[in-house]
Amino acid sequence: MVGARGQLVRAAQVGLALLLELAWLFAWSDAAGAWLAGGGRGPALPLSILAGVLMGMWLLATALLRRGPPLGVARTLLTVVTLGAMVGAGLWAAWMAEPRALQRLDWALLGESGASLRAVAAAALALGACWRGIALARRAQTMERAVARSQLGAVALGALLLLSLPPPLRDPLPLGTLTSAVLLALFAGLISLPLARVMELSESPRHAGAPPLQLTGPWLAILGGTVAALMLGALVLASVLTPDLLWHLLAPLGPVLGVN
Amino acid sequence: MFGQATLGVLILLLLISLPAHHTLLLLLSLTLLLAAGLSLLWREWCLRGVVYRRRFSTRRAAFGETVELELEIINRKLLPLAWLEIEDELPRSLPPSRGRVYPSHKADRALLNALVALRPYERVRRRYPIPCVTRGEHTFGPVQLRSGDLFGLVIREEQDAQTDSLVVLPRVVPLAELGLPVRNPLGELRVPSWLFEDPTRIAGAREYRPGDSRRRIHWPASVRAQRLQAKIYEPTLSHKLMVALNAHTAAAWWGFTSDAEALELSIMAAASIAAWAVSERYQVGLASNGFVASGSLQGVFEPCAAGRLDHLLETLGRLRSFAVRPFEAVLEELRPRLPFGAALVVVSAVVTPAIAGVLAALHRRGHPVTLLLVGDAAVPPGLDGSIVVRRIGPAAAWRTLPALQPAVEVGATAP
Numbered sequence: 319m320v321g322a323r324g325q326l327v328r329a330a331q332v333g334l335a336l337l338l339e340l341a342w343l344f345a346w347s348d349a350a351g352a353w354l355a356g357g358g359r360g361p362a363l364p365l366s367i368l369a370g371v372l373m374g375m376w377l378l379a380t381a382l383l384r385r386g387p388p389l390g391v392a393r394t395l396l397t398v399v400t401l402g403a404m405v406g407a408g409l410w411a412a413w414m415a416e417p418r419a420l421q422r423l424d425w426a427l428l429g430e431s432g433a434s435l436r437a438v439a440a441a442a443l444a445l446g447a448c449w450r451g452i453a454l455a456r457r458a459q460t461m462e463r464a465v466a467r468s469q470l471g472a473v474a475l476g477a478l479l480l481l482s483l484p485p486p487l488r489d490p491l492p493l494g495t496l497t498s499a500v501l502l503a504l505f506a507g508l509i510s511l512p513l514a515r516v517m518e519l520s521e522s523p524r525h526a527g528a529p530p531l532q533l534t535g536p537w538l539a540i541l542g543g544t545v546a547a548l549m550l551g552a553l554v555l556a557s558v559l560t561p562d563l564l565w566h567l568l569a570p571l572g573p574v575l576g577v578n
Numbered sequence: 579m580f581g582q583a584t585l586g587v588l589i590l591l592l593l594i595s596l597p598a599h600h601t602l603l604l605l606l607s608l609t610l611l612l613a614a615g616l617s618l619l620w621r622e623w624c625l626r627g628v629v630y631r632r633r634f635s636t637r638r639a640a641f642g643e644t645v646e647l648e649l650e651i652i653n654r655k656l657l658p659l660a661w662l663e664i665e666d667e668l669p670r671s672l673p674p675s676r677g678r679v680y681p682s683h684k685a686d687r688a689l690l691n692a693l694v695a696l697r698p699y700e701r702v703r704r705r706y707p708i709p710c711v712t713r714g715e716h717t718f719g720p721v722q723l724r725s726g727d728l729f730g731l732v733i734r735e736e737q738d739a740q741t742d743s744l745v746v747l748p749r750v751v752p753l754a755e756l757g758l759p760v761r762n763p764l765g766e767l768r769v770p771s772w773l774f775e776d777p778t779r780i781a782g783a784r785e786y787r788p789g790d791s792r793r794r795i796h797w798p799a800s801v802r803a804q805r806l807q808a809k810i811y812e813p814t815l816s817h818k819l820m821v822a823l824n825a826h827t828a829a830a831w832w833g834f835t836s837d838a839e840a841l842e843l844s845i846m847a848a849a850s851i852a853a854w855a856v857s858e859r860y861q862v863g864l865a866s867n868g869f870v871a872s873g874s875l876q877g878v879f880e881p882c883a884a885g886r887l888d889h890l891l892e893t894l895g896r897l898r899s900f901a902v903r904p905f906e907a908v909l910e911e912l913r914p915r916l917p918f919g920a921a922l923v924v925v926s927a928v929v930t931p932a933i934a935g936v937l938a939a940l941h942r943r944g945h946p947v948t949l950l951l952v953g954d955a956a957v958p959p960g961l962d963g964s965i966v967v968r969r970i971g972p973a974a975a976w977r978t979l980p981a982l983q984p985a986v987e988v989g990a991t992a993p
């Protein structure tokens with residue numbers, strides 16, 4: 319696919335990838351903030367900072383890839399910026415949690431107030447954002463990378479939700495943010511996969527010079543509609559499905575399977 | 579993405595989330611499980627109802643003509659296809675002038691790739707101009723269709739074995755362009771005696787004799803001569819011409835031809851002679867030891883008939899590059915089947931003593947025989963002085979006719 323339409327699809331791919339990464343990173347940030355502070359203090363790293371670090375790293379890595387400086391220089395620069403982002407995020411989190419401890423450099427107070435843990439969580443999230451930003455900067459948005467990205471998002475969210483299974487850990491979680499993050503990540507992941515496949519096929523040398531694959535409005539509507547319907551169906555099922563209902567539905571299969 | 583392990587983990591998550599009443603975990607696992615189910619269903623259904631057709635603007639094309647190949651792809655179902663990859667097999671010698679063609683692992687085959695997206699019940703047509711620069715019966719297909727689910731996670735591949743053929747006729751040129759003389763290019767082909775007359779061909783006029791039909795009076799000649807003149811018709815028996823083509827270019831007849839260029843020049847010469855003869859109102863026939871797909875293993879035999887040039891050219895167009903019998907056997911078989919007085923033009927790149935012997939025998943039976951030698955094969959001494967032998971070549975120059983040398987007359991005149 320060439321021309322303006324191709325550029326548009328490529329931009330959409332990057333946008334969806336950023337959205338997916340941001341969704342699971344922010345879900346973790348929010349959960350970490352809730353767990354570490356016992357609720358009420360917000361995410362470990364706010365959405366704006368997380369998005370800034372992610373996009374900043376993506377832009378920086380993209381620029382470095384395009385300019386093509388020596389690999390060593392690029393690696394050093396990216397490492398320095400990542401470390402800077404981690405330190406900055408940690409300091410910011412500590413400052414927001416307990417500014418007095420930071421002003422006085424009172425380590426005991428930092429530890430007691432839980433600010434140190436928030437700082438560590440913020441630094442870890444900044445590291446994650448930097449890593450994903452750099453990974454996203456690779457120019458070709460291939461199917462393989464899109465699948466890997468979606469898998470990572472699903473695993474990250476799944477792990478977070480599994481961790482929150484015991485009620486003491488689940489109760490402080492901000493459900494609204496988490497639900498939005500899960501829905502956004504799923505939507506972005508499922509939409510980005512077909513786009514990646516179509517772009518990969520269109521840009522394959524086998525089809526060079528052939529009429530390009532048309533990503534028309536109706537096609538995009540079918541794609542968006544199918545994903546939306548799928549998620550809506552899952553939402554409805556998730557809201558009505560209970561163990562009792564499931565056993566009731568599976569009961570007719572009992573005699574067939576030899577289970578009473 | 580949705581391998582067995584992943585599906586197992588998702589089902590486990592679903593089973594964990596249900597008793598724990600964890601709606602979000604349930605939502606995540608359910609969405610991914612539904613996506614996996616949809617993906618598998620899509621994979622099963624994606625290629626059902628997909629119709630692939632090839633159409634040529636003509637099934638029989640003249641050499642050098644450009645034929646339009648139209649590929650039609652129809653999605654006869656409600657399920658849309660985000661992408662459909664088509665890999666159609668075609669002869670390497672007939673690449674389309676538009677579109678990308680890749681070599682196939684099969685000998686002499688190429689692959690034409692196309693990529694389309696199909697909405698429900700949508701029909702897509704792609705057109706490819708094909709310059710017909712290689713004679714033969716060319717097979718297009720089978721085609722490999724590849725598509726997948728909406729998410730592009732799984733791929734399904736199917737082969738449509740349906741094939742279509744396009745016959746490219748041999749090149750036909752005026753005999754002069756083959757380097758043959760303009761007057762009597764093939765020597766004297768008509769027998770001197772006649773048994774029957776052809777009233778459509780007037781050879782001249784003579785004095786009117788009592789008993790002559792009034793229809794025979796040649797009025798323009800009578801006016802010029804100031805006395806009654808009668809028409810002289812040409813004998814009909816001299817208007818039968820059998821073109822015999824040796825499909826083998828080496829002395830041994832078995833196996834594939836050793837010189838494809840010589841065979842092409844031979845076929846071009848045979849086609850050009852047939853076209854010339856039809857224009858001269860000969861009834862033309864064709865005999866060859868070449869093989870035509872779905873034809874006889876005894877070679878090709880088309881009896882002399884009027885106005886069948888298209889059929890003869892198609893037969894020559896479909897001729898493969900290997901011989902099924904020794905050429906002398908075909909000529910021997912031809913002997914009793916050749917109408918009395920019919921002329922024989924033999925086109926061959928090789929003349930063995932056996933072939934020369936049969937030609938001499940045919941000549942002795944009263945058939946005017948002309949041998950058109952293609953390339954630089956030696957002429958057996960038995961032919962000298964008995965039949966007309968002309969040589970055309972070099973064989974490699976058949977595509978660029980001006981490079982052909984003027985035909986060399988090897989033998990003596992016909993009786």
